[in-house]
Amino acid sequence: MAQLVVSWSIYDDAIRVHAINRVGRRKGRIIEVEVVDTGERFHGSARRLERLVHRLRRSSGELDQVPAWTPGRTS
Secondary structure, three states, rough: OOEEEEEEOOOOOOOEEEOOOOOOEOEEEEEEEEEEEOOOOOOOOOHHHHHHHHHHHHHHOOOOOOOOOOOOOEE
């Protein structure tokens, strides 16, 4: 079964988040966080990356917007 990889930007397009959407029984998860200017990429557990993205969105004031991805969202 194929899964859909999605990407979106946060923090005024300075950071790009890459994730896999939920398909079937598999849970969606964030797989990578990239700093656009330097090209530096952060990997780790899905839970750790979700907490990092949540903190970044909160600090940039983006929590009042509709999220681009959620773990339970279907593709």
